Amino acid sequence: MMLKTAAIVLTSCLLVPQLALGLATRQEPQTNYDLAGLVTSMRWSAQTTVSFPGQTRFVNVTQRWTTFCAHLGTSPLSAQETREISSKLGIPFLVTSGRHGFNPTLGGLRNGLAIDLSRFDKLQINARANTLTIGPAIRTSDLLRPLYNAGFIGITLGGGIGRWDGVYGLFTDALESVRFIAANGTALTASRTVNSELFWGIRGAGANLGVITEATYNLRRIARSEKTGSGYGLNADFTVPASQNATYFKLLEKISPYPARLAIVTVVVWNQTIGQTQIVSNWQYFGPRKEALVAIAPMIALGPSVSSIRYLPWPELFYAQQFGMDGANCAPGLVRNIYTASIRKITSSTWQSSFGKMARFFEGNPSARALTSFAHETYPNQATVAVPDDETAYPWRDAKGYLLFQFGWSGAINSPVAATAAALGRELRADYAATSGYEKELKGGLAAYVNYARGDEPLENIYRTDKLPRLAALKRTWDPNNVFAYHLALPTRYPAAP
Ligand SMILES: *[C@@H]1O[C@H](CO)[C@@H](O)[C@H](O)[C@H]1NC(C)=O
Ligand SMILES: *[C@@H]1O[C@H](CO)[C@@H](O)[C@H](O)[C@H]1NC(C)=O
Numbered sequence: 001m002m003l004k005t006a007a008i009v010l011t012s013c014l015l016v017p018q019l020a021l022g023l024a025t026r027q028e029p030q031t032n033y034d035l036a037g038l039v040t041s042m043r044w045s046a047q048t049t050v051s052f053p054g055q056t057r058f059v060n061v062t063q064r065w066t067t068f069c070a071h072l073g074t075s076p077l078s079a080q081e082t083r084e085i086s087s088k089l090g091i092p093f094l095v096t097s098g099r100h101g102f103n104p105t106l107g108g109l110r111n112g113l114a115i116d117l118s119r120f121d122k123l124q125i126n127a128r129a130n131t132l133t134i135g136p137a138i139r140t141s142d143l144l145r146p147l148y149n150a151g152f153i154g155i156t157l158g159g160g161i162g163r164w165d166g167v168y169g170l171f172t173d174a175l176e177s178v179r180f181i182a183a184n185g186t187a188l189t190a191s192r193t194v195n196s197e198l199f200w201g202i203r204g205a206g207a208n209l210g211v212i213t214e215a216t217y218n219l220r221r222i223a224r225s226e227k228t229g230s231g232y233g234l235n236a237d238f239t240v241p242a243s244q245n246a247t248y249f250k251l252l253e254k255i256s257p258y259p260a261r262l263a264i265v266t267v268v269v270w271n272q273t274i275g276q277t278q279i280v281s282n283w284q285y286f287g288p289r290k291e292a293l294v295a296i297a298p299m300i301a302l303g304p305s306v307s308s309i310r311y312l313p314w315p316e317l318f319y320a321q322q323f324g325m326d327g328a329n330c331a332p333g334l335v336r337n338i339y340t341a342s343i344r345k346i347t348s349s350t351w352q353s354s355f356g357k358m359a360r361f362f363e364g365n366p367s368a369r370a371l372t373s374f375a376h377e378t379y380p381n382q383a384t385v386a387v388p389d390d391e392t393a394y395p396w397r398d399a400k401g402y403l404l405f406q407f408g409w410s411g412a413i414n415s416p417v418a419a420t421a422a423a424l425g426r427e428l429r430a431d432y433a434a435t436s437g438y439e440k441e442l443k444g445g446l447a448a449y450v451n452y453a454r455g456d457e458p459l460e461n462i463y464r465t466d467k468l469p470r471l472a473a474l475k476r477t478w479d480p481n482n483v484f485a486y487h488l489a490l491p492t493r494y495p496a497a498p
């Protein structure tokens with residue numbers, strides 16, 4: 001990912017405190033430190049691997065899902081920036097697990113250390129206690145089938161937000177406790193009863209406060225029966241031609257708010273075969289087949305051009321969605337520049353005018369057709385809003401939609417399409433924000449979900465103004481030198497000292 005950056009693969013939890021301590025206490029300012037020298041002079045355990053650019057292993061442990069952020073700011077850091085970074089911590093570092101995060105602030109690391117946790121792959125289901133404990137290397141796709149086979153539901157589907165928000169709430173709401181390593185090397189447990197203030201902040205702004213080496217979740221048992229619909233659901237994928245865009249968007253507005261068991265993802269893409277922009281619409285309903293067919297009936301009535309409808313056990317729904325596109329969506333190492341906005345309501349007139357802009361972009365930019373998609377995740381939120389807002393730092397419980405405008409293109413990162421994409425990304429974001437339902441309380445109406453935000457949004461639009469003083473106090477306590485700096489960093493004071 002980063003030029004001139006060493007990478008290390010940690011193999012034991014015990015090493016993390018040593019490492020954090022070693023890095024966080026190195027206070028002397030060093031403008032031109034010798035990274036390779038420093039890293040090789042440290043004593044690592046026999047199983048820990050250290051690698052440098054040019055080595056295959058380095059690519060394996062640093063390659064991200066998107067290459068876009070890695071190439072921002074390729075010019076060398078100014079002396080001032082370097083002094084600031086090194087006087088704060090000696091060596092800048094970034095701790096990574098799935099490397100799927102895509103906000104460009106992650107690309108800020110230069111001449112630093114990428115700490116890879118991919119060997120922290122614990123996956124332990126305790127059927128008596130109804131808990132699941134996982135290491136940071138575990139991905140959602142690793143979880144679903146083992147959990148289901150053990151008779152539980154995969155609450156973490158989709159990360160913090162997801163299609164099941166209407167029934168089970170946010171994944172962070174199922175979190176019971178974490179093992180946490182602070183910037184000063186202290187290792188501790190945080191839960192609702194121990195270090196509860198920290199636990200509040202971890203659930204919404206966790207990437208800013210320390211390293212999580214283990215997380216334990218509360219599980220719910222499920223009965224599995226295709227007949228009653230328990231543990232089963234319907235996946236329906238439709239293709240809607242451009243000529244029907246307005247009818248389709250009006251339908252979504254009309255049926256919103258959705259019933260708790262219905263989630264819809266609308267993706268605008270280019271159809272290579274017919275040379276036109278089209279809508280791919282995914283509907284999932286968790287429950288009995290009969291109910292599911294009633295829920296999707298208005299969509300069928302539109303007469304979409306292609307459809308695939310399958311009734312499946314829950315984990316399989318994840319792999320079936322979007323005509324089974326999951327594998328392709330997850331391929332790492334491609335250019336992906338992403339803009340986001342969260343919405344509280346669907347305003348079909350905005351969706352329709354934006355669709356025209358997306359279509360014009362596809363028409364004018366052939367090199368971006370295959371790799372660009374405009375996704376509108378619209379989820380019910382009944383179970384999410386049932387949890388009091390104050391319970392966690394997570395700020396957007398009342399959101400009902402999360403937009404991901406993902407621009408990709410073949411050829412150079414800085415090809416002419418880059419600027420066109422960036423301008424359209426900002427424009428679409430502003431269009432949707434202006435009718436998001438958040439216009440009264442947020443500047444421009446822009447609410448940005450922290451896992452989707454890119455860092456050019458004001459902090460208030462990511463973390464929420466009234467939550468920031470409490471988050472800043474946590475940052476001041478647990479990471480006063482901003483060692484965890486590359487994921488939409490929190491300030492240590494809010495509002496800033498005059
Ligand atoms: C890098 O990853 C590839 C593909 O997973 C694997 O075949 C190769 O052995 C890895 N190389 C190293 C040095 O880890
Ligand atoms: C979207 O639908 C509207 C209303 O039918 C239509 O005027 C417009 O041309 C459509 N947009 C595209 C890009 O086809």
Ligand SMILES: *[C@@H]1O[C@H](CO)[C@@H](O)[C@H](O)[C@H]1NC(C)=O
Binds near residue numbers: 239241271272273306
């Ligand atoms: C492209 O559109 C045609 C005509 O609607 C359809 O048959 C085909 O499945 C579409 N292709 C994709 C990849 O969606």
Ligand SMILES: *[C@@H]1O[C@H](CO)[C@@H](O)[C@H](O)[C@H]1NC(C)=O
Binds near residue numbers: 185186477
């Ligand atoms: C690390 O910081 C925490 C929070 O300020 C504090 O409670 C703890 O004592 C510190 N540990 C060390 C080793 O300084």
